[in-house]
Amino acid sequence: MKAILTVLGQDKVGIIAGISHELQELNINILDVNQTIMQGYFTMIMMLDLEKSGKSFEDIKNSLVLKGESLGVNVKIQREEIFNSMHTL
């Protein structure tokens, strides 16, 4: 299963490191990354492959949201299909 992770918040040292480390712990592979500063806000979007993570989507989501909270950023994870279905025929 592929999923899109979005991380939004105030820029600071260690956001990418923190999130990536958490993904490693969860055994989740990063397929694609896009990171920029948009109107002063740290904006990162990752495409993830959840296939090898033994955890449920809900557990993964909770771990990442918690990690986001500790880093002071907003983290969201959604299955890829929602974006594909809305924007492609």
Add this chain to the structure above:
Amino acid sequence: MNVNNILETIKMIEEEKLDIRTITMGISLLDCIDPDIDKACSKIYDKITSSAKDLVKVGNEIETEFGIPIVNKRVSVTPISIIGGATDADNYLKFAETLDRAAETLGVDFIGGFSALVHKGYTKGDEILIKSIPEALAKTKKVCSSVNVGSSKCGINMDAVKQMGEIIKQTAELTKDTQGLGCAKLVVFANAVEDNPFMAGAFHGVGEADKVINVGVSGPGVVKIALEKVKGESFDVVAETIKKTAFKITRMGQLVALEASNRLGVPFGIVDLSLAPTPAIGDSVAHILEEMGLEVVGTHGTTAALALLNDAVKKGGVMACGHVGGLSGAFIPVSEDAGMIDAVMKGSLNLEKLEAMTAICSVGLDMIAIPGDTSASTIAAMIADESAIGVINNKTTAVRLIPAPGTKVGDIVHFGGLLGYAPVMPTNKFSSFDFIQRGGRIPAPIHSFKN
């Protein structure tokens, strides 16, 4: 990975209140028919609670995985008048209580189908069901009721129209502790549809499969924000913008419907392309119309604006999903829409204008509070007018009026939650009593004879 698309979707959900308003499972109760009402109720309870046992769980899972809010999970069932008719019971409260208990067990928000279809005439079951409505709505929490009194094929059953005026009054009286809240769970239809996922009018038609998943989308906020970006542009641009937005909204509905259908092992029925508002700020159909250039909804031009909106939503949505059904259009309830409430308070929106709007939108006079002393015949006459609009124009129309006991024009009635609050609106002070007393049937319109 298209970053802009991803951020646009997230913004629609986070800031513009895009949501799936409801996943509704339709369940046929035809195989629960039994001459003994207690046995019938026991079969009904078992069938509903086993068929929909995973509905809430699956709804929550989809919400978690896709990150799109699913506001309500609901169940609709075969009109109970059909099931009840086989019993020798003379009151169907037991059926309503059974439905309520099943809804409680499942954890769904509402259950619809305490209904009767009497557009041409009454069966024994219809008569008993309609008489049971006030008590059923007063004694249950989650049960919704609807009665179809007219159709383009059959005309209008004016005996039923007259009776529904009285039933609405009785329902208000029995639920006066909550300002007539029972009436918010009762819809009178013309041309009712069999696959509507929205309440209070959902029931599972007899032409439907044993079980089916219908999904209702929402998202007036998304359309409003999209229109903010084309300020001052021509209506060609407005229509195009709404179509594109409706397409995107509906794609969500289709995705969720298929996902729910697969996970529950229940066939996918339809997606209902309705713009359903809530009283929350940024979730108003009225504000879309105002965005088109109307100072306050209800002023001249409102009907044209709504016509464009309703049509463009359908055009955009139709291509976005496999099967479109239900009511599909813009809803214009008063109490459930912050912009509509404001417009009534400002004196811009009255019942006459609302009636005109119902001729070109997806439903009818919806969630409107009227004075507690409004007579049954006036309410019936309002139902007759709405039915006429539906029957002649080959569309669904509905009436959901709340004659809130003890209130007068200008008072505010609070329903709570998604039902919102409503200022009590004035009705015409002249009588329709003799008109309603006639009874009988208004014949089907000439253009219904298409064979």
